[in-house]
Amino acid sequence: MKYRMNQRTGDRVSEIGLGSAYLYKAETKEAVRALRTAYEGGINYFDLAAGHGMAFSLWGEALGDVRKNVLYQIHFGADYSGGEYGWSLDLDTVKRSVDWMLEQLKTDYINYGFIHCQDEDSDWETYRKNGVYEYLLSLKEAGTVRHIGLSSHTPSVIERILDEVPVDMLMFSVNPAYDYGHGEYANGGVDERTAVYRRCERDGIGISVMKPFSGGQLLDASQSPFRQALTRYQCIRYALDKPGVLTVLPGAQSTVEVKRLLAYYDQPEEALDYSIIGQFAPIEADGKCVYCNHCRPCPAGLDIGLINKYYDLALAGDRMAGEHYRKLARNASDCISCGHCDRRCPFHVHQRERMREISAFFRD
Numbered sequence: 001m002k003y004r005m006n007q008r009t010g011d012r013v014s015e016i017g018l019g020s021a022y023l024y025k026a027e028t029k030e031a032v033r034a035l036r037t038a039y040e041g042g043i044n045y046f047d048l049a050a051g052h053g054m055a056f057s058l059w060g061e062a063l064g065d066v067r068k069n070v071l072y073q074i075h076f077g078a079d080y081s082g083g084e085y086g087w088s089l090d091l092d093t094v095k096r097s098v099d100w101m102l103e104q105l106k107t108d109y110i111n112y113g114f115i116h117c118q119d120e121d122s123d124w125e126t127y128r129k130n131g132v133y134e135y136l137l138s139l140k141e142a143g144t145v146r147h148i149g150l151s152s153h154t155p156s157v158i159e160r161i162l163d164e165v166p167v168d169m170l171m172f173s174v175n176p177a178y179d180y181g182h183g184e185y186a187n188g189g190v191d192e193r194t195a196v197y198r199r200c201e202r203d204g205i206g207i208s209v210m211k212p213f214s215g216g217q218l219l220d221a222s223q224s225p226f227r228q229a230l231t232r233y234q235c236i237r238y239a240l241d242k243p244g245v246l247t248v249l250p251g252a253q254s255t256v257e258v259k260r261l262l263a264y265y266d267q268p269e270e271a272l273d274y275s276i277i278g279q280f281a282p283i284e285a286d287g288k289c290v291y292c293n294h295c296r297p298c299p300a301g302l303d304i305g306l307i308n309k310y311y312d313l314a315l316a317g318d319r320m321a322g323e324h325y326r327k328l329a330r331n332a333s334d335c336i337s338c339g340h341c342d343r344r345c346p347f348h349v350h351q352r353e354r355m356r357e358i359s360a361f362f363r364d
């Protein structure tokens with residue numbers, strides 16, 4: 001397992017985390033075994049916007065004794081009083097639900113308390129009006145909640161909330177289908193979504209990724225907007241390449257499925273290459289580097305994806321990006337204009353020109 005640091009909280013977060021939408025469907029012993037397998041495989045970050053209330057006692061049983069080693073994101077607005085997942089902006093319901101979740105999880109604290117599921121401006125207005133945000137803050141002041149999170153599918157609402165209140169972790173739906181305008185939660189255009197990634201990286205807000213497989217559609221050629229299936233590993237790499245992303249949170253229903261996720265690190269680089277999606281990039285995404293490194297190898301030894309990422313982040317106002325860039329072994333000025341990357345890039349990036357532009361920007 002590899003880990004990434006949340007710059008605002010100092011938490012070391014596993015690149016692969018685990019969602020909780022479906023695990024409750026497994027038989028109890030198997031579900032507990034699957035969670036323990038995840039933990040022993042190095043997964044330390046768990047989302048608890050569960051599909052059913054039954055999930056919470058499974059986590060309590062599987063991880064109660066190692067609670068201090070794991071990080072939970074818990075949602076203020078998820079309601080399980082009816083068994084199945086429900087969404088509520090009513091303060092008393094939220095309070096009851098949070099107390100109940102803590103009891104089931106066998107814990108008395110929350111690593112990341114989430115402002116839950118804010119997809120419309122009116123959700124946030126109601127959240128504030130009903131005192132749910134203030135309740136979350138009061139638990140933070142009391143030490144029950146360590147850090148504040150926000151979950152949303154909508155870039156404009158994310159930007160608004162980040163403008164108004166401090167947030168340490170964002171849960172956002174990230175996959176190539178949504179980024180390219182396909183699917184139920186494909187909210188915002190390419191540039192709006194990209195701006196969210198860059199803002200999070202710049203401000204040190206970690207992103208935890210929900211729906212990395214677009215609800216499974218991307219894994220099935222007959223449902224995928226790209227008319228061919230991607231693998232789980234390609235989708236995970238895609239999300240991990242986005243600026244700001246710390247962890248990807250796929251679901252699992254068994255030990256076998258958890259082990260399959262953990263096998264991400266056993267895959268050869270070619271198996272993680274998702275550049276096939278370049279064929280389906282919409283016009284607004286064409287010519288924009290997605291940092292996939294499909295254009296490797298560069299004969300001059302440049303890490304083309306990383307150089308482009310730091311440049312884009314610097315343009316977005318990330319002051320650390322310039323420092324990171326200067327620490328690279330090879331910079332844009334080392335480009336020998338061979339044209340290999342231009343020929344290889346499925347996203348039609350004119351990289352030779354871009355390297356000149358980057359070199360001028362950073363004054364190599």
Ligand code: SF4
Nearest residue numbers: 289290292293295345
């Ligand atoms: S230039 Fe193209 S192939 Fe290379 S990292 Fe960027 S998007 Fe990927």
Ligand code: SF4
Nearest residue numbers: 298335336338339341
């Ligand atoms: S054009 Fe420059 S960056 Fe691209 S492969 Fe050649 S040397 Fe590397």
